[in-house]
Amino acid sequence: MEVTVRRTINGIFWILVYLALVMAPLFVMLIGPERPGRGFWREFSVALGFAGLGMMGLQFLLTTRFQTITAPYGIDVVYHFHRQITFVALVLILAHPVILLVETPGMLRMLNPFAGLNLVNIGLLSVLALVLLVALSVWRRGFRLRYEPWRLTHGLLATAAVVLAMVHVTMVGYYINTPDKRTLWIIMAALWIGSLVYIRIIKPLYLLTRPYKVAEVIPERGEASTLVIRPDGHRGMTFKPGQFVWLTVGSLPLFLSEHPFSISSSAMKNGAVELTIKKLGDWSSRVSEIQPGTRAYLDGPYGAFSLDMEVADGYVFLAGGVGITPIVGMLRTMADRQDRRPVQLYYGSKDFESATFREELDELKHKLNLDVVYVLEEPHEGWEGERGYITPELLARHLPEDRLTRHYFICGPVPMLNAVTRALNLLGVPQEQVHSEPFNMV
Ligand SMILES: Cc1cc2nc3c(=O)[nH]c(=O)nc-3n(C[C@H](O)[C@H](O)[C@H](O)COP(=O)(O)OP(=O)(O)OC[C@H]3O[C@@H](n4cnc5c(N)ncnc54)[C@H](O)[C@@H]3O)c2cc1C
Incomplete structure (x- = not known):
C-alpha cells in the first residue's frame, strides 16, 4: 500500500x-x-x-x-x-x-x-x-x-x-x-x-562501458529462442521480476538498433539475464542465428509490470503467446523465493505444441501454489481443456473465490489485452488491480 x-x-x-x-x-x-x-x-x-x-x-x-x-x-x-x-x-x-x-x-x-x-x-x-x-x-x-x-x-x-x-x-x-x-x-x-x-x-x-556477452542461444517452443546474456567485466544489473530491457546485439548502442524485451529469467539470479524472443519480423527472425560470444548491450531495467510493485495476497497472470516471458520471469522468481502465495495462470496459445515454457510450467506447479489454465486457439484432437480465447465466461468458470482481492497481470498482443481487461471489468475486478504490458509500444 x-x-x-x-x-x-x-x-x-x-x-x-x-x-x-x-x-x-x-x-x-x-x-x-x-x-x-x-x-x-x-x-x-x-x-x-x-x-x-x-x-x-x-x-x-x-x-x-x-x-x-x-x-x-x-x-x-x-x-x-x-x-x-x-x-x-x-x-x-x-x-x-x-x-x-x-x-x-x-x-x-x-x-x-x-x-x-x-x-x-x-x-x-x-x-x-x-x-x-x-x-x-x-x-x-x-x-x-x-x-x-x-x-x-x-x-x-x-x-x-x-x-x-x-x-x-x-x-x-x-x-x-x-x-x-x-x-x-x-x-x-x-x-x-x-x-x-x-x-x-x-x-x-x-x-559502451557496460558490455554484455551472449553466452547461450536456446531454442524454445513457439518459434522462440532464449538468449542467455552475461555481464562482461562488471556485475550486471539488478531488476524486478517482470521488467524489460532494450537490447542491442552485434552492433554499438549508438546506432538506434535496440529492441525491447521482457526479462524471462528469475530476478534472484545474479549476473545473467535471459530474454526469450519470438520470430516476428526481420530482426527477431535472425535471433536464432546469433553466435555465443557476440557482444550485447542492455539498457534497463524498465517498467512497472512487476509483482514487486503490486503487493497482494494472490495473483492472476494472463499471457497471450510470447507474452508469457515477463510472467515466467515472475513465476521463476517466486519459486526461487519459495513464495507460496496462490497464483493462477491463463495461457492463451495457438496450440499446445507452441506453448513456450510448457514443460517448465509443469515443474513450477510443484514448486509454487500455481494453477495453469491453457486456452488453445487450435487444440489437437482429444484436447479436453479450454479452447478459443479468454472470455468473461471462461474466466467466471475458473477464477478463484478471492478474485476481487487479487492483482492481475496481462501480457500479450494489444487486442488480447483490451479483451481481457474488459472481461475482468465485467467480472467486477477493480481497475487499479489490473496491470498490463503491451508488446507494441510504437
Ligand atoms: C515492453 C516490451 C517487451 C517486449 N518483450 C518481448 C519478449 O519478451 N519477447 C518477444 O519476442 N517480443 C517482445 N517484445 C516485442 C519485440 O520488441 C518486437 O517483437 C521486436 O522488437 C520486433 O522486431 P522485428 O524487427 O523483428 O520486427 P518488425 O516486423 O520489424 O517489427 C514489428 C513491430 O515491432 C515493433 N518494433 C520493431 N522494432 C522495434 C524496436 N527496435 N523498438 C520498439 N519496437 C519495435 C514495431 O511496432 C514494429 O512495427 C516486447 C515489446 C515491448 C514493447
Missing part, C-alpha cells in the same frame, strides 16, 4: 513539473513591459505557439527513459502520453500562424518561400517538419516504413522542428528582449537540447 501511495505522489509531482515546464515559455512572454499595439489575438496566437513549442521541447525529456520519471506510470504509459501530446502540440502550433493570418491577412505576403530564410519561412519549415513527423508516425505501417529508418527520421524531424522553432523565436526577438526573458529562454533550450544530447550521446557512451 505504501509503495502505491508513494508512486501516486511521485506521479502527481511529475505531472505538476510537466505543466510548469510547458507553461514556462508563457512566462517568458509575460515578463517585462507590454508593447502597445499588439492586440489580444496576436498575443493569444503567440501564447498557443509557445505552449506547443514547450510541449515539443519536453518530448525529448519524455524519451530519456529516466527511471524517476517513468517509474510511477510505467514506460509504456509515458510513450503513450508522448504520442498523444504531439497531437495537442501540433494543433496549438498550427493555430499560431492560422490566427495570425486571420487577424492580419496582410501577413500572407510574407509567406513567400523564395524570399530567403526570413523568420516566417523558418517558422513554416518548423511546422512542416512537425506535420511530416506526425504523418510518418501515424501512417508508418501504411508507408511500409521499417521501424529503424522510421526512428532515425523521427529523431531528425523532431530535432529540426524544435531547433527551427527556437531560431524563429530568436529572430522575432520580441520575446527575448530583456535579460530575464533571455535567461529563462536559455534554461529551457538547455533542458531540451540537454535531453537530446543525453539520449543520443551520453547514454549510449555509458552503455
